[in-house]
Amino acid sequence: MTLVEQHKRPPARAALEVSFEFFPPKSAEMEGGLWAAIERLAPLDPNFVSVTYGAGGSTRERTHATVARLVKETHLRPAAHLTCVSATRDEVDDVVRGYGRAGVRHIVALRGDPAGGPGTAFAAHEGGYQSSADLVRGIKRLGDFEVSVSAYPEKHPESASFEADLDGLKAKIDAGATRAITQFFFDNEHYLRFMDRVRGAGITIPVVPGIVPVENFKQTASFAKRTGASVPQWLADRYEGLDNDPATRKLVAGTVASEQVFGLLDHGVREFHFYTMNKSELVFAICHLLGMRPKPAQAAA
Numbered sequence: 640m641t642l643v644e645q646h647k648r649p650p651a652r653a654a655l656e657v658s659f660e661f662f663p664p665k666s667a668e669m670e671g672g673l674w675a676a677i678e679r680l681a682p683l684d685p686n687f688v689s690v691t692y693g694a695g696g697s698t699r700e701r702t703h704a705t706v707a708r709l710v711k712e713t714h715l716r717p718a719a720h721l722t723c724v725s726a727t728r729d730e731v732d733d734v735v736r737g738y739g740r741a742g743v744r745h746i747v748a749l750r751g752d753p754a755g756g757p758g759t760a761f762a763a764h765e766g767g768y769q770s771s772a773d774l775v776r777g778i779k780r781l782g783d784f785e786v787s788v789s790a791y792p793e794k795h796p797e798s799a800s801f802e803a804d805l806d807g808l809k810a811k812i813d814a815g816a817t818r819a820i821t822q823f824f825f826d827n828e829h830y831l832r833f834m835d836r837v838r839g840a841g842i843t844i845p846v847v848p849g850i851v852p853v854e855n856f857k858q859t860a861s862f863a864k865r866t867g868a869s870v871p872q873w874l875a876d877r878y879e880g881l882d883n884d885p886a887t888r889k890l891v892a893g894t895v896a897s898e899q900v901f902g903l904l905d906h907g908v909r910e911f912h913f914y915t916m917n918k919s920e921l922v923f924a925i926c927h928l929l930g931m932r933p934k935p936a937q938a939a940a
């Protein structure tokens with residue numbers, strides 16, 4: 640089905656849920672960009688918006704400040720990411736309590752990349768949470784938080800097998816997680832096959848596909864290598880010759896990501912998590928194609 644044919648279908652907006660992921664800004668200028676993106680996307684009334692946590696807690700204060708401001712100044716429901724790398728339990732618990740005090744009710748709990756970076760061996764902090772499941776349990780002990788976790792349609796790069804990954808996901812659910820968000824992927828087949836395994840393993844929680852509109856192909860391809868997400872040749876071909884042509888890259892990015900989302904929609908997927916890169920244009924346009932329209936009363940304060 641072509642994009643034009645797809646767009647002719649009646650929008651399924653009533654049943655759709657979206658969430659948006661942001662990262663905490665490093666400078667005043669980036670902060671301006673982030674809040675402009677939030678203001679643009681907020682009226683789409685996302686299920687939640689999440690804010691990432693830098694490796695090893697490097698953005699601890701900035702993540703906190705961003706989610707606290709989201710609670711104070713918008714109607715949005717923020718989810719704060721949290722990792723347990725290179726930190727004691729007490730330090731991590733302090734962050735969780737701080738989120739709670741700021742009015743955050745949802746945490747995306749992650750183990751985090753090894754301190755030496757992706758690809759190096761992971762060693763849990765002696766006095767810290769030992770795994771993501773351990774972290775989920777700790778968070779649930781500290782308060783009535785909703786907890787989301789990660790899932791990897793192409794397997795986590797450190798994982799020995801899909802079965803080990805599914806065991807890990809089950810352990811996180813047993814510890815209290817009620818939603819998984821996937822690493823980004825470009826071939827929908829990876830997600831669909833993964834979901835067969837997930838459901839086959841008796842896992843029933845929502846496993847929401849993470850979608851990244853690729854404006855900067857080179858950067859995304861290099862990031863994908865570290866995360867274990869494969870970059871198909873057809874995708875590279877679509878960006879061929881566009882290194883110095885950001886305007887065309889943006890159009891291509893919107894088309895590719897829309898195709899991906901409509902492809903998933905055709906398979907019954909109704910929930911999407913967008914990695915926004917703190918930009919609103921493409922994500923807003925894709926949501927628009929999906930039939931979502933801004934709700935004036937829901938505009939950011």
Ligand code: FAD
Binds near residue numbers: 721796808
């Ligand atoms: P886990 O669920 O802990 O592990 C995934 C799988 O890897 C396990 O099921 C298991 O099979 C295998 N595995 C894990 N540990 C081992 C081990 N020691 N030996 C063998 N196999 C093992 N990172 C950040 O720093 N900040 C963020 O805000 C952030 N947000 C993310 C959001 C999403 C939706 C996703 C998908 C990832 C995010 N990450 C983030 C990246 C994540 O921290 C890394 O992928 C990290 O390497 C794994 O943490 P995890 O909780 O995802 O994995």
